[in-house]
Amino acid sequence: MAFRDRSGSNDDVESGYASGSSTASLADVYFTRTHLKFINQQLAKLEPQDVIRWCLTSLPQLWQTSAFGLTGLAIMDMISKLDYTIKPNIELIFLDTLYHFTQTLDLVERVKQQYPNLSIHTFKPEGCETTQDFETKFGQQLWETDEEKYDYVAKVEPAQRAYRQLDVKAVLTGRRRTQGGKRGDLDIVEITDDGLIKVNPLANWNFQQVQAYIKENNVPTNDLLDQGYRSVGDWHSTQPVTDSEDERAGRWKGRQKTECGIHNKKSRYAMFLQEQENKRQQELSDAITNGLKIEA
Template sequence: MAFRSRSNSSDREAESGYASGSSTASLPDIYFTRPHLKFVNAQLAKLEPVDVLRWCLTSLPQLWQTSAFGLTGLAIMDMISKLDYAIKPNIELIFLDTLYHFPQTLDLVERVKERYPSLKIHTYKPEGCENTADFEQNFGERLWESNEDRYDYVAKVEPAQRAYRELDVKAVLTGRRKSQGGKRGDLDIIEIDDQGLIKVNPLANWSFKQVQAYIKENDVPTNDLLDQGYRSVGDWHSTQPVTDSEDERAGRWKGRNKSECGIHNKKSRYAMFLQEQEEKRQQELSDAIHQGLKIEAAP
């Protein structure tokens, strides 16, 4: 299993027969075999999250954090800020502003900036949009109701992909955990998505109570909505409070057969639709060119 490989046969013909970090040979940015990935996950599962972060600093280039400022992401931010390690943790953060966040979430972003002044936050919005009015002019009002897949794509998936591309991201830290329920129940600490992006879930094995305890002990700033029965906070139009007996993410897209927005799915249905449309367009173009050549060649 190789990711972003740029090697070719001539590169492998180095005089020594080997390539080192200072070599000019072109190598894959990051490489895992399936058995190696399984071994790494088994080992990391035995470690505390802080030790997982230390491993990441040693092993993964171009490491970033993605967060919507949920409890787990906040705990990871705080851990990074306190990390006592020989390698300085220079991990910057990507925040996807869908333009439909609660005011309390945006207020939290500002409080986080004050609490962690050295943390650099890169905010990405839907393409061509600075505010909600721009979004609704470009894509229509209440798009999450009229075309949910398209909404997920333009508000979250495309901005995330743009961020990874523009920032040359190779690996990201996420706040996903097994105890959040839904499709996250069998989460590994290290995952590889279908684009070759490495996703690290340092708190994958922690419970909600463990995260809460860490947040309280370290006086980490949190979303004011948590005091109103919310546990997992996303867009205001698709987030509700939950009861103590419900999964942590039960308030996200409540009443719908859905638990993820598409960022952590293999590929969103809308993205696949776009790909299919582009492939169809390319095929039609190829057919037209071929037909034109046949007409031109006719006697």
């Protein structure tokens, strides 16, 4: 599943995705820059359920990713109630960083009870089952000593592993423009640099619309919402917000940071790892070449 840009432009967009400018080129689906723009213009006129219906007819290997925030919960409920000729057999990926609030983990169990047909695939930091495992491997408070490394090993790498192991080509996310930060210019459909298609069905909705849907449909929610939280992530980087603040103002409060790395371009740490792997591969290639020369 990929996007091929035939325009020759490499312009980036503020959201961190080249929606119409990626150089990724895989073999399943191609969007020209003009076509992707047209799709977004059309989907922006539809209700979220209609966007999901479009996904079911257009995108193979479609999954949902969610940290069980309000928008993700609304999408889960919409999928479960979707009246459509094509059965929406969409499974969910949950990244357990091992630092979620207890209330979030309790919510996961309540979701399983209310939506018994929903398959949830949980991915944790590689080689870690518990917080103690993580701290033995990476040290305590890694989010303070090396934040980029923390984002990578706790979130980015597990997400990449999930996409690889599950052969994910497209994902539904709970991101919305009114959440603020780099999400302010969010498109309905985006293409990452490595060709993953991300669809944001509720991109046009505001917090009040999501709240109304949740209430009307009796969707289970995080108990922390009653304590002033709107966007809930790891306990060490999440605080309550006031009514005048953006939803995600409580994430990394008082700092310029608004994303954990999953929805950004590669972090410096990820690029460092890639450079190390490239170097290793080059050294291996050189060794093989030199060995062949010696034998000759």
